[in-house]
Amino acid sequence: MEKKYPFYFRSTVTLFGIMLFVYMLFVLKSILIPLAFAMMIAILLNPLVNKLQQKKIPKVISIVIALVVALLFVAGLMFFVSSQVAKLSSNMSALELKFSELFRNLQLWFQQHYSLSLAKQKELLAQAGDNLKPLITQTLGTVLGTLSVIVLLPVYIFLILFYKTLILNFLYEVFAERNSTKVGVVLKQTKSAIQSYMIGLLLEAIVVAALNSGALLILGVQYAILLGVIGAILNVLPYIGGLIAIALPIIIATITKEGYSTQIEILIAYLLIQFIDNNILVPRIVSSKVKINALVSLVIVLLGGAVWGLSGMFLSIPFIAVLKIIFDRVDELKPWGKILGDEVPVYHKGQLWNLRKRRKKSLSEQVTSNG
Template sequence: MGLPFQKTNQMITKKKLLFYITALIVATYFLFLGLTKAKGFFAPLLTAVILSLVVLPLSQLMEKKMKRSLAAILNSLLLFLISIGLLALVSYQIRSFAEDWPAIQETMTPKIEQAKEFALEHSPLDKEDIKEAKNDSSGTSSSTSERIKAFMSGLSSFLANYLLTFVYLFFLLNYRDVFKDFLLRIFPDEKRNTVKNIINKSAKVAPQYLLGKLILMGLLAILYSIGLGISGVNNFILVSVIASVLTLIPYIGNIIGFVMAVAFGFLSSGDTTVLIGIALTFTITQFVESYVLQPYIVGEKVDVHPFFIIISVILGNMVWGIIGMILAIPVIGIITVVLLNISELKPFGILLSKRKFSE
């Protein structure tokens, strides 16, 4: 009698496990689907939360000499002006590229023809294939009016979310005690010390990480300027600053920076020596960043294993695009801190962490 009963229990346990796994997969799918659909609401709000944590130490220092509301307004304006400066740098570089586009086309046309001849000689392609590909790409372009409508719609959405971020930032800084008190009161009294500890540790993740990244970006801008200046890249200082800022987007930012340097260097001049100089500059700088600057400057600011950093960046891109990739690391860092400080969830925190835990 005992054996059939044991088999029955095992079957029930397996069915429960299968049910929980299925429920977890379905819940995860709908979570990310919901986040994707609600990007317009959650993206600026989460950005404001991260930015409020970044300027919180400065805000607390300013509050010793002025009212909290005034300090919140000044910090919001400070970040707004910094963001305007970065956008102005990018827009200036785009305008410069647009002005140089006729010269770039004239320089690159012979090289494109050479590439076509090489492809025809060393691949199964023939001229008809290249013509068909060109016709297909030109046929898929939308009309000018549709592109203008799409651009205006995207621009209005961006401006609305952009301004909302700083509105949220002001309220988060000015009324942060209300939110903190709410979090403390929804948990039992015996858990309050644990919750307070989690809040304090989580609040330090974003500013420590971004402060380290700012120092790192400054050093990278110097290294890029030296290398790109020697290589002969036009507007090399501006290109270097933008390329260093793009490192806020993990992994992908370096590729975008390299492509931008190639566009303003090699495409403008058509000189192969410039292309070699750009490639050497980015290769050497990335080596110095990965093995010298990153460990000592950013170091242990975010306790997340590189494998899960890559996964979080990919998921961030799938959900919210570029802003999702930028927010991915501080968010996964905060999640790891929370998991490590809750005993029931600590195994998941250990999984995400890059620290080695003793038995």
Template sequence: MEQRSSLQRFNQVLLGFLLFFGLLYLGSSFLVPIAIGGLFAMLLVPVCQRLERWKLSRSVAALICVFAVVIILIGLISVLITQIFALANDLPELGKMLTAKLDQARTFATDKFDLSREKQNEYVRNQLEGATQMAGSYIRSFLLSTSSFLLNFVVVITYTLLFLIYRRRLRNFILKLVRDREGSYAQNIVNKITGVASSYISGVFLVVVILAAVNTAGLMIIGIEHALFFGLLAGLLNIIPYIGSIAGSLIPVIFALLTKEALWYPIGVAIFFLVVQQIESYILTPNITGSKIKLSAMATLMVLLLGGMIWGVAGMILFVPYLGILKVVFDNIEKLQPYGYILGNEEEKENPKPIIAKPASEG
């Protein structure tokens, strides 16, 4: 009887997971803008609260915050588009450099591996056909997504504004759900979670801004053209853990390899990004966000891949910070602390006590 009950609980948990992730997958077009708006709202909560302390109404403060974000995003997008057009103007020259590099590689292959030019040309042609087809599919999907970008942008901004205006109502809704069972302890839990989540999201964006500035300055010093574009791109891609940092550093290394005759340029770019990544991993992130939330590499990688499967690139960006917020919830509720422990990377000797615990008399 006990084994049957355990099997039933396992089946219920498994069914719950399937339903939850199935709803996330099927409702992605509805849920992704809400998730992005929620992150922006958590980022802007401290600024909105400061404006409210200056005797501004909540609606006015929220409007000012959202308007500032829109201006910043428009400026960032404008800079990126300008840099992309500048890079596009250099494509003919890059094509000539690429041809020269390929000729050098073919000569090396002929001398060292005794491969005829015909076999090399056939191999390159096959690879180019596959790359062209892949690029065509990406371009088509990009054009389709661009057509709905403005609509999604308006929706996200609207959600951000509404979350800021109605954040007290949303908090009271959660309190009403648990008030009969938890009493006044729920208030402390919600305050702790919202405060830590807001500071965590703010820290993530601060790290991105710092990395974008450092990357741009470093590439300019090394002498890489379009340093602003590559620096901003690497900083923004750093939002995606592991994969983003690798892609953000690999692109300028390849660009330096194609555009510079001296080999020390790509090597210098690679060393520079390696140093920056070590500084980000051991200094910036631990001091800015790691003091609040510590996610293990195992949990981060698993949720990164899961987010990519369910929501694509948006999931890879969104699932990690929301997992961090979920860990805050687990860490501050006694019964859920084991789940917070398995998600974190705290030392095993550390056994933090929950800040909220029911009195023993309440059972």
């Protein structure tokens, strides 16, 4: 006879297991982050590798060609951004001069309206700088981590694609043969969800970059294309990236233009673009296969940021989407799959149960009265 443990014991063990799992994710992030990105990119490149192999190209050469295509795409994007940054750096001295003038005017405004002396302002700024040092250190750590990801990514991607059959056989053999159909469905839907998510993100970024750059060009903001592309890249980070994307062109407009009308126009234009993105692009392009509700998306993005930083914020949505696919295929975990999804029922279970009780009661009363 199977022994059943009390609820408080099972919940404690489950909570401890989750805490241990999150701790291991945090400790091993330098290894797991590039591996997670490599798995996503390998799944994205897998159709190209398969097509090349169908044309009788050897497996190793097919993988190398797919990697070269991906690297050329990334190199082209980096060249475009760096060329735009070079234009910005050529006018950096004029921007610094304008920023210094605005900063002095701001200091005088605080001194006149709040009786805050220049010495006191410098003291507050020094304190703020001390408080920002840990954040700067963390940011530098993130940059160094990103460099390690760039070095390890091609190696991981090549090995994952090369040993794809071995990995798939392992996943099938771990489970009993009677579950092979469910395993196949989960793997197929996981591959489809990740491919849809990555391609959707790329298409969304292109459209948002075009909308951002077009709006800034119409408003006459300097470095419009650079700011538009940076805004589209930042938009990949859910919720938080959009705020930074709006702040950058407003700062540039404040430095390069007189008055504040352009800043208000930028805010209106970007809010309109965000509305289009959230209500048209994301539901139709990005979230066609990754259907996670907004509450879970926000929480999981913040949790991903707390554990893995910016990389965790990006990886959190496909990670939770894969979990939902698995939960939906396991009977005991289906309630967890429902809480992650975006389908909102009209009635909750308590209301349905009460409704059934009332119907049974009314039927029994009718039988009694007829008898």
